[in-house]
Amino acid sequence: MSQKRAVDRYLKRIQGPLLLADWSFCYRPDLVCSLENAAEIQIYEGHTADLAICPEFWDWPTTKQRAILVHELCHAHFDRLRAIDSLLPRHHSPEVLAVLRGVLIEAEEHAVETMARLLASRLPLPKFGK
Numbered sequence: 621m622s623q624k625r626a627v628d629r630y631l632k633r634i635q636g637p638l639l640l641a642d643w644s645f646c647y648r649p650d651l652v653c654s655l656e657n658a659a660e661i662q663i664y665e666g667h668t669a670d671l672a673i674c675p676e677f678w679d680w681p682t683t684k685q686r687a688i689l690v691h692e693l694c695h696a697h698f699d700r701l702r703a704i705d706s707l708l709p710r711h712h713s714p715e716v717l718a719v720l721r722g723v724l725i726e727a728e729e730h731a732v733e734t735m736a737r738l739l740a741s742r743l744p745l746p747k748f749g750k
């Protein structure tokens with residue numbers, strides 16, 4: 621089984637238990653992702669999202685792979701927060717808006733990582749080939 625097929629199948633398997641059954645997640649091997657981020661999710665309208673994974677991912681233990689994928693999927697629960705960006709007062713300077721966006725991003729990352737740490741161990745481990 622190809623890595624893409626194995627990842628897509630795993631995402632489908634865990635999205636229900638993560639209460640994301642109405643989402644469509646797609647691993648995109650053609651998208652570049654750095655080791656610094658491990659994986660990145662790009663969320664679109666209509667509960668769809670693409671996932672990029674760094675090349676080193678395949679060498680990591682399955683517990684770490686699972687933690688990373690659960691983390692990325694948990695970002696979908698914060699999709700509605702993106703609407704806040706359009707509501708930020710435009711009379712603020714670009715610097716102030718950047719600080720506000722930074723606070724939102726950091727708060728989301730903290731909440732997502734907390735959720736992922738709580739939930740990952742309850743989900744099956746992936747079995748990906750190298």
Ligand SMILES: [Zn+2]
Pocket residue numbers: 691692695729732
């Ligand atoms: Zn994240």
